[in-house]
Amino acid sequence: MKLEISPSGRAACRGCKKPIPKGEVRFAESYTMPGSDTVAYRYFHTACAVTKMATELKQAIEAYEGELPERETLLAAIANAPKKTGKDRPLPHADRAPTSRARCTQCGEPIEKGTLRIGVQRDAEPGSFTRGPSYMHVGCGRAWARDSDLDETEWVEKVVENSAFEADETARLREEITPA
Ligand SMILES: [Zn+2]
Ligand SMILES: [Zn+2]
Numbered sequence: 155m156k157l158e159i160s161p162s163g164r165a166a167c168r169g170c171k172k173p174i175p176k177g178e179v180r181f182a183e184s185y186t187m188p189g190s191d192t193v194a195y196r197y198f199h200t201a202c203a204v205t206k207m208a209t210e211l212k213q214a215i216e217a218y219e220g221e222l223p224e225r226e227t228l229l230a231a232i233a234n235a236p237k238k239t240g241k242d243r244p245l246p247h248a249d250r251a252p253t254s255r256a257r258c259t260q261c262g263e264p265i266e267k268g269t270l271r272i273g274v275q276r277d278a279e280p281g282s283f284t285r286g287p288s289y290m291h292v293g294c295g296r297a298w299a300r301d302s303d304l305d306e307t308e309w310v311e312k313v314v315e316n317s318a319f320e321a322d323e324t325a326r327l328r329e330e331i332t333p334a
Contacts, residue, residue, distance in 0.1 A: 155210045156182050157200070157218040169202025179222055181211055200228055208235040209318060245287055246274040246309070247316035248327050260294035260301075270330060272313055274298070292330040 163176040174180045174197055181203040182195045203211040212232050215225060222228075254267040265271045272295045273287035290298055299309040310331055314324060 155184065155207075155214045157214045157220070157222070158182055159220065160197070165197045167199045167202050168196045169198050169206050172199075174199055179218075179220070181207075181214055183207065183210065200224065201231070204228065204231045204235055208232045243318060244316050246272055246313045248272045248292060248313055248319070248331075249317070251289070256289045258290045258294055259288040260290045260298040263291070265289055265291060270327060272298075272331075292327065295331050 157179050160174045160176055160178050160180045163173055165174050165180070166172065167174050167180075168183075179200060181198040181200055183198070184193050184195050186192070187194050198206060200211065212229070215222065215228060215232075248270050251265045251267050251269055251271045254264050256265050256271070257263065258265055258271075259274070270292045271289045272292055273289050276286065276288040295310070295313065296306055299306045310328075313331065314327060317324070317327060319327060
């Protein structure tokens with residue numbers, strides 16, 4: 155992932171399909187061609203990358219040392235871009251409880267609306283058709299990982315990685331998940 159100056163006007167944006175003008179700063183996403191080791195790039199207008207891949211674009215902007223007049227505008231747009239919902243992220247991951255209805259799978263107490271919670275893959279219960287994650291308090295996470303015979307440290311890292319939070323939110327998550 156990087157920003158670069160478009161060397162020609164030939165590449166089309168993956169977001170809107172329109173060409174990216176020569177000389178414009180574009181977002182280049184690297185990917186491996188299916189079935190081979192060849193690394194190729196696909197390109198986006200910076201504005202189109204905001205909606206498609208906000209997190210990656212932010213990293214690319216922070217790493218870009220060239221002139222970027224719309225830097226502030228883009229960063230503001232990224233901050234306001236809708237976050238990926240929990241459904242798009244692999245489990246386990248943390249998010250904020252949208253209601254107070256779910257009970258913690260570890261301690262059985264309700265998880266209060268708005269608090270950080272961790273979602274894990276639910277065990278397939280015989281005769282149950284319920285799919286989707288089970289949730290627990292962030293503070294109950296370590297105990298749950300221990301009871302499930304998981305490597306706690308690895309598991310915590312996985313939760314942090316899958317949660318894709320902003321830095322301050324990640325710090326809070328780590329703090330709550332790791333008892334002082
Ligand atoms: Zn575009
Ligand atoms: Zn709990």
